[in-house]
Amino acid sequence: MSFDEGARTRIAAAVTAAEATTDAEIVPIVAARSDAYHDVALHWTLIGMFLALALVAAMPAPLVALLDRLHGGWDMALPTGMLVSALIVLVAIVFLAFRLLTAPLTVRMALTPGRTKTRRVRARAVLLFRAAIEMRTASRTGVLLYLSLAERRAEIVTDAAVLARVRPEAWGHAMHALVEALRDGRAGDGMVAAIAQVGAVLAESFPHTGTDPNELPDRLIEL
Structure with missing residues (x-):
C-alpha cells in the first residue's frame, strides 16, 4: 500500500485547510512499518x-x-x-x-502479537514526535498523526499545550476514520478524513487567531 501523488496532494490540502481553523500545527507521517520484529x-x-x-x-x-x-x-x-x-x-x-x-x-x-505491534507503533510515533515536532512550535501546539502501514495501526501524539487542553478520547473519531479507511485499502482517504477530524478538535481549543505562523510543513512525510 502506497500513496500516489494525488493522495499526497489531497493530504497536504487537508492539513492546510485544517490549520486554517486553528493555531495548532498538524504533521502527518506515514511509515512502511514501525519495527522489523x-x-x-x-x-x-x-x-x-x-x-x-x-x-x-x-x-x-x-x-x-x-x-x-x-x-x-x-x-x-x-x-x-x-x-x-x-x-x-x-x-x-x-x-x-x-x-x-x-x-x-x-x-x-x-507471528507478532497484536499488543506488541501496538506498543511498537506507539513507541515509534513518540520517537518521531520528539525528533521532529516537540518544542518546534512557539506555542507548543504540534500534533503528529502517525500511520504505520504494515501494522495497520495509527497514533496521535500531541505537544504539551494540546495535551493539557484536549482529552485523549477526543481523537476517537479521527482514529476511527483512519483505521476504517485503512481496512478498505483507502489509506489516502483515511488520512484526509482523520486530518479533518483532528482539525475540528483543535479548532475548539486552539481557534485560529491569525497571529500564529505556520511553523511545521503541511506535506505528508513518508518514511
Whole structure:
C-alpha cells in the first residue's frame, strides 16, 4: 500500500485547510512499518529449540535408534559424546530452520502479537514526535498523526499545550476514520478524513487567531 501523488496532494490540502481553523500545527507521517520484529523471530526460534529438546527428552527412542544405526547397529551403549553431539546438531538444525522460516517480514508480522505491534507503533510515533515536532512550535501546539502501514495501526501524539487542553478520547473519531479507511485499502482517504477530524478538535481549543505562523510543513512525510 502506497500513496500516489494525488493522495499526497489531497493530504497536504487537508492539513492546510485544517490549520486554517486553528493555531495548532498538524504533521502527518506515514511509515512502511514501525519495527522489523527480529526479536520476535528470535523468541520463536528459542521456543522451537526448547521444544525440540523437550520432545527428545520425552521420546528419546527415535533419536537413540538413529544413532545406534550410525554407530554400527550393535545395540550397544552409545558414547556420551555422541549423544551430546547429536543434541547440539539437532538444536542447530532447528535454529537454522526457524531463522529461515521467519526471514520474510510477512511471517514475522504474522507471528507478532497484536499488543506488541501496538506498543511498537506507539513507541515509534513518540520517537518521531520528539525528533521532529516537540518544542518546534512557539506555542507548543504540534500534533503528529502517525500511520504505520504494515501494522495497520495509527497514533496521535500531541505537544504539551494540546495535551493539557484536549482529552485523549477526543481523537476517537479521527482514529476511527483512519483505521476504517485503512481496512478498505483507502489509506489516502483515511488520512484526509482523520486530518479533518483532528482539525475540528483543535479548532475548539486552539481557534485560529491569525497571529500564529505556520511553523511545521503541511506535506505528508513518508518514511
